[in-house]
Amino acid sequence: MVNSKQVLVSFRRVSKTYDGETLVVKQLDLDIYQGEFLTLLGPSGSGKTTCLMMLAGFEYPTGGEIWLDGVLLNTVPPHQRNIGMVFQNYALFPHLTVAQNVEYPLKVRRVPGADRARRVAAALDMVQMGSFGKRYPAQLSGGQQQRIALARALVFEPRLVLMDEPLGALDKQLREHMQLELKALHERLGVTFVYVTHDQGEALTMSDRVAVFDQGYVQQLDTVDRLYESPCNQFVANFIGDSNRLRGVVSQLGEDYCTLRLADGSEVRGMSVRAPAARDVGGTGRRAQIGEVVSACIRPERMRLIDPASSIDGGVNGVVGRAAGLIYFGDHVRMRCQLPQQDECFVKVPLGTPALEHFVPGVPVALAFEPEHLRVFT
Template identity: 60%
Template sequence: MSVTDTLVSFRKVQKSYDGETLIVRDLNLDIRKGEFLTLLGPSGSGKTTSLMMLAGFETPTSGEIWLGEKRLDRVPPHKRDIGMVFQNYALFPHMTVAENVAFPLKVRGVGRSEIADQVKKALGMVQLDKFGGRYPGQMSGGQQQRVALARALVFQPQLVLMDEPLGALDKQLREHMQMEIKHIHARLGVTVVYVTHDQSEALTMSDRVAVFHQGEIQQIDTPRGLYEQPSNTFVANFIGENNRLSGSLQSRSGDTCTVRLPHGETVQALAINIGTEGSPVSLSIRPERIRLNGASEACANRLTGRVAEFIYLGDHVRIRLEVAGDNHFVVKQPIAELDAQLKVNDVIPLGWDIEHARALDPLQTH
């Protein structure tokens, strides 16, 4: 990636509130022009603090933040040319929708007729053309969030920051707004940095996702890359559903390794993030990659499992099994492939291919 493609750069940024605990530790991150980047992680992982430092509402304890050629961490928030969308909308209740959207243009000294033009365009973009005269209190949560979005985009900032903007909406509206924001982003080509703790939201919307844990980025990749190729156990467990089998490393040969499970079974896997022979390993296998009964015969890894439970989810079924001493081993099957004869307590063969098992660091229990 050439330097000219980078819009924002965090360089060795740290943040501590008490001088002892680092909320963000040694953050190095390049955000590309025009990309939709999501900062994803559990609460307390440092993602929101990183966003607030970029917005100017927090100051780094050490390190630098750059926007293009300009050092940003010394510039006050209102001079950063950044649009912001928060979860609580932060609209002015005493102003109409049009006045709310016009506000960033007004403070920038834009002329009245140009303001009217830009406001009209911005409201059109979020499909609220007819709502300019209403007050925020007369609108639903989803409509208010659209107004907040229009306000963040109206002055054509090069960067828009969104902090859990859909957190207060119900599931259906939330999913609708995810696509809406994604389409607006594609149309405008503006750079978006988005914070969420909802992994499916991150996978749906983003070009790239940075997974935060304990103040550090664990992995930054495309949604598909994170899901299919997690680089450690935290990412494998945090993104999507994941089967985890604990074992010890028996041997390694090039890119693959053999792992011994607690009851003596051995499994072959991709060697991704492992120690020396004999050291503990956590195996990661996605539920949809596992084959049952006859379909498992061609698989390199084969074990048996006892069916414990069926959970029907409309288009697919989750089958919970006891496998290798683990009673939370889940297999996902499309309804069309489900064997209707299968019942609880059946003991069946199951298997998966080497490339669908990743040998990773052992699970930290803290």
């Protein structure tokens, strides 16, 4: 976790185009703090990897400035930036032993031999690979190769370590284990990590903050809990975790809350969210008007099943529909529900809930949820 707000890296109105026409990164302003674990998250083509490559020095910005600890990096070659890098395919030299791979950055920097041996041993111990120094990359598992690539990135004691989807080739169980290892290593070392992924589970598990990219913009930069609980627009709500979407017409508009009239005539109340125009994929950033059609989102775990014949407490939202099916997840069940003229929604239902005992597709269901959990993008 970040202990201070000392800025280590600054992107200042950075843009990037490869063909001279289409911008893949657009006017990026981003500060990265000393000691934090920052993840750049987004779909393919969103600009996240391009930002990492510009920071590493493998690409140069078309416009704007990139600063590292007070030094302008725009024209500094990669080997002079003192930045560690872990590539997606690890990029280990197959003809060198593990120890020689880790030693390579030190040889390039002309570190004396005795010091090299000491630092290689320390780096391998750091990633729990101290006894593997004489092996070759082909003799290692994917997880072990990932550890060696990380040791090589850390051995010359960089101020900053960049990681380009390093866990993408691992199976699910090993990937989840390595996420915990990376987070623990980061907390132990205090080195700044910048991590690129399209996997929101990785981002939520490891990061102090996450920058969500789409269409060349950072849509939202926030802590993981705020990204999940308070998405700034529909794209972030859909990309981070699971989200149910409701569409309706604004019937009442207050300072912090607004009321939507749904297709069946029922009304729900939720928190108004207005995103900055430059980061809003689906809207303009302006305030909605009475009578305007807008979208809202709510997490599946924030909705609960209630008896369709019962009355709903005042101040609590309620919608009715029909159950469409069940999806078993081990510790819970997700019920698929079809609301009138809405997208199918999901409700997280604990095992043992009475409504599951005599479930029949098509049975009427009623769902209740609090207004503060419904985000209305106005």
